[in-house]
Amino acid sequence: MSLEYENDGALHAKLVEEVLSQYPDKAAKRRKKHLSVAKSGEEAGEEGEVVSECDVKSNIKSIPGVMTVRGCAYAGSKGVVWGPVKDMVHISHGPVGCGQYSWSQRRNYYVGTTGIDTFGTMQFTSDFQEKDIVFGGDKKLEQIIDEIEELFPLNNGMTVQSECPIGLIGDDTEAVSRNKAKQLEKTIVPVRCEGFRGVSQSLGHHIANDSIRDWVFEKKEVEFEAGPYDVNVIGDYNIGGDAWVSRILLEEIGLRVVGNWSGDATLAEIERAPKAKLNLIHCYRSMNYICRHMEEKYGIPWMEYNFFGPSQIESSLRKIAKHFGPEIEEKTEKVIAKYRPLVDAVIAKYRPRLEGNTVMLYVGGLRPRHVITAYEDLGMVIVGTGYEFAHNDDYQRTSHYVKNGTLIYDDVTGYELEKFIEGVRPNLVGSGIKEKYPVQKMGIPFRQMHSWDYSGPYHGYDGFAIFARDVDLAINNPVWDLFQAPWKKSPSRGEALAAE
C-alpha cells in the first residue's frame, strides 16, 4: 500500500537556511552537512557527486553546547544491547548516575522472577567513590562479583559495563573478569563502553557486539539439536513486547526462533546463536556487526526485515519465507491471509481519522525509516525524519522510504528541531522523552517512538492495531483544541458582526 506524495522541498530548504543563519559561523559550517532535503533520484547525483537521496553527514562528533539529543556508548551497550539479557547481572561500573538514570527506562519486557533468576529491572552499580578513582576499582570489582554471586546465585553470568572513569584511570576490568570467570565458572563479560568513546550510543552497540564475539561465542560447549528452520531474531529488544508479537508470526509461518537478541533473552539463547540457519535482523544499526561476524565465521546468512505496519510485514514475511522455500512460503501466505481481516478492519477504522495527517520523526538509528510505511499504511504523510546516531548506510536505506522533498536532519539540535517543527507544524511528532513536552506545549500531538509512550507493542500485526489506536488517540484528543483561552481568541467574522 504505497502512498504517493511529495513534500514541500522549497519550504524545507528555507527552514534549513534559517536555522543555520543563527549559529556562529564555525558551527553553522559543521551543522550544514547534517541537514538536507531529500531529492528525487533524477536530481540526485548531478555534477558527478556521489550522493544518496538523503545526503547528510552522519556518525560524526556532536558540536559542543548545541543541545544534542544523543547519548553515549554506555547507553548503547548497557541500555540497548546487553541490558535486556535477563538472566545476567549487568554491573554499571563507575559512579551511581548512569545506572540510576537508565534503570528500567527502556521497557525491555521479560518474564522471570526479578532479583532471583532474572535481573532486568534492577540497578547494580559499583557506586564509585573518590578513593576508587584514586586507587583504582579493580579490587572493588572483584568484591562486587563475589557479592553478586553470594546474594544472586542463580545469575547465569555478569557483564561489567564500564562508565567514563574506568578507561581514564586505567582499570583492567578484562583481567578481573577473566580471573573471576575462571574461578566461578561463569560467563563474565567486560564491556569497554565508557561514555566518552565514540560520538553517540552507536559505538557502544558495536563494542557490545564485539564483546559477545570475544567473551561469549565458543566459550562453552553448547548442546543443542539444530533444526532446518532455526532462526535468530537479532536486534529486537522487546520494547513493550515487540519481540513477542514478532515471534508469534515467525512461529506461525513455520520457523523456530532459537534465540532472540536481546529482548527477553537468556545467555543460552546468545550462546547457541551460531547454530541457527538464518539471522533475521530488525535493528540493523545496533546489531549488524555480530551478524556480519556470524556470516564470516559460521557462514550464517542474515536478512533485514521490518515488522512495522502491514505493508512491510507482508513483504518481510515473504522475503523470509522465500529463503526457506515452498513449504514455508505456503504457510506464510496462509498467515498473511489470516491477518488480512484484522489489518483491513484496523485501517477501515483509523485511516479515515488519520488520512493526510503529517508526521515528523526523530528517533535513534532504525525507526526514523522503519516506521514510515506504518504511518503511510494509515494514510499519513512523513514530512521530515532524522536519526540520532545513524551511519551512512542507514541514510542510504532511508532513501528507499522517504519521498521527494522530505526534510532530513542528522543529530538534530534542540534549537533546530524546535524551529523545524514550528515551521512545518506537522500534525504529529514522533520522538523521545526530551522532545515530548516542548512539542506538546506548542500544541502539537506527540508520541514517544523509543518507549512507545508506555504503550506497545508496535511490531507485528497485533502491534499495528495498537500503533493505529495510539496515533489516533494522540492526534484526535480534544485537549489540543483547548489551548487558547476563549477570551483571547480573535473573534471570527460572524461573531464580530453579531456583537455589533
Added chain:
Amino acid sequence: MPQSAEKILDHAPLFREPEYRHMLAEKKLNFECPHPDQIVTDQCEFTKTWEYRERNLAREALVVNPAKACQPLGAVFAAAGFERTMSFVHGSQGCVAYYRSHLSRHFKEPASAVSSSMTEDAAVFGGLKNMVDGLANTYQLYDPKMIAVSTTCMAEVIGDDLHSFIENAKDENSVPRDFDVPFAHTPAFVGSHVDGYDGMVKGILEHFWKGQERSQVKGTINIIPGFDGFCVGNNRELKRLLDLMGVSYTFIQDASDQFDTPSDGEYRMYDGGTKIEDVKKALNAEATVSLQRYNTRKTLEYCEEVGQATAPFHYPLGVQATDELLMKVSAISGKEIPETIRLERGRLIDAMADSQSWLHGKKYAIYGDPDFVYAMARFVMETGGEPTHCLATNGTSAWQAELKELLASSPYGKDAQVWAGKDLWAMRSLLFTEPVDLLIGNSHGKYLERDTGTPLIRLTFPIFDRHHHHRFALMGYQGGLRVLTAILDKIFDKLDRETSQTGVTDYSYDLTR
C-alpha cells in the same frame, strides 16, 4: 487470534491471552535453559529470611537499587531555578541526555541542558576547546541570561579547571566578558545529587557576591529550597504563607515555574526562576533559611562567611516542622504569624484528630533524601505512627545521629531504625524480616511493593509512574493535609480490597470508616 479492531489489546491484556501464554511457556521450556522451578522458589523464599538479610546488609562493595543520583543532576536542577539560565555540563554528552530525561520523566515537562560533548580526544588533551566552542554556541542559540557550568565525572577525572576554562572562553569572546557564567565542580564519585545542588547554588552565590559590599537589610530573608521534586507545589505554598505574613523574602533557586509551564501554544524554554538582580541583592539579607540542611551544607557555610545568619530546616512538612519554620521566619522578619495561618494549622490538626484512630500505631518504612526522611519520620510520629525503617542511601553519619536524636525524643520512635548509606535491596530484606504497614518513597519503591506486598505511597522524587503529584505541596499545613490524605487513602483502599469478597469478607466492607 486475540487482537481485533473493535477491542484493541495493548501489552497488559494482550500477553495474558492463551496464544501468548502458550508461546512464552514454550520459549522458556525449549530455549531459555532456565533453572528448575523448585530452585527458583527456594531461592526466592531464602531472600525473605533473616539469614539472607544478614548477608545482604553485610555487603561492602555492591550497591543494588540505590535511592540516590549523582551530583550533576542536582546542579542541573539547581540551575533551572534561576532566571533564563541554561545548564552547561562539561564532559561526556550522554550524561546530559540522562539528566534531561530523568527530570522530564518526573515533572512531565521539558528539561533543557547542554553538554560540551567531550570525546576521546578531549579525554587526552582536555576539554578547553569544547568549552570555548560550546559556550559560544549556547550563548548564540539559546539566548540565556546566565550559563551555569557543572561537570560530569569524565571532566573531573581528567582534572579540567572550570574557572580557567571559562576565563579562556571569555578571552576568546565565546560570551561577552561581563556575561554571567557561574560554575561548580560536581564530581559524580563524591556525595550525591543533593551535593551537586549545594555546589551549584553556592557557585552562583559566590559568582555574584564575591567582592561585593554587604549592607544588611534588617528583617529580610533568603529561602533556599534544596533539591525538591515537589518544588512546584511546595515553593508556591511557602510563598503564599510568607506573603500572608508580609515577609520580605527572596527564594534563592526556584524551579516551580520552570517545571510547570502552561500549555497555550508557546514552548517556553525558560520560565520563572530567581531573578539575577534578586540574587545580587540577596547578599544583603539578614538571614538565609535552608529548607533542606543536607542539600545546603556548603552554601550555608558560605552565607555565614559573608555575615548572614543561617537557619537550616529538614523539609518543613507536618505540624511542628511548619511551626518552627514560621516562628523562625517571624523572629527574623519581626512579622507576626497572622490569624489565618493559625486557623489553617487548626484545620490540619482537626483532620489529624478526625483520622487518628486509623493512623495510630501504624508502622512505616521511609526512604529518600536525608531531609525528606527526617521530615516524614517526624510527621508520622505526630500522627501516632512508628517510623520503623528510615533509610537514606545518601545519608551521612551526621544525618543518622540527628535523626536518631529526633526518634529518641518520641515514644513512637523508640523502635525505629536508621539506615544511612543502605540501598533498596537492603530495604527489601528489612521489609521481609521486620514488616511494616506502609512504605513511603518514590517510584522505585514499586518493586518493593510488588515483592513484599507493602503498600507504597509516592511522596518524593522521582515519581515516574504517577502523574501530577508534584504539583501539590507537601510542605506547610496545607501540605500536611495532602500527605495525611495520601496515607489515609492508601490505608482505606487496602482495607476495602481486603474486605471486598462477597459473602466472605465483606461484612467488614463498611460504608463509613
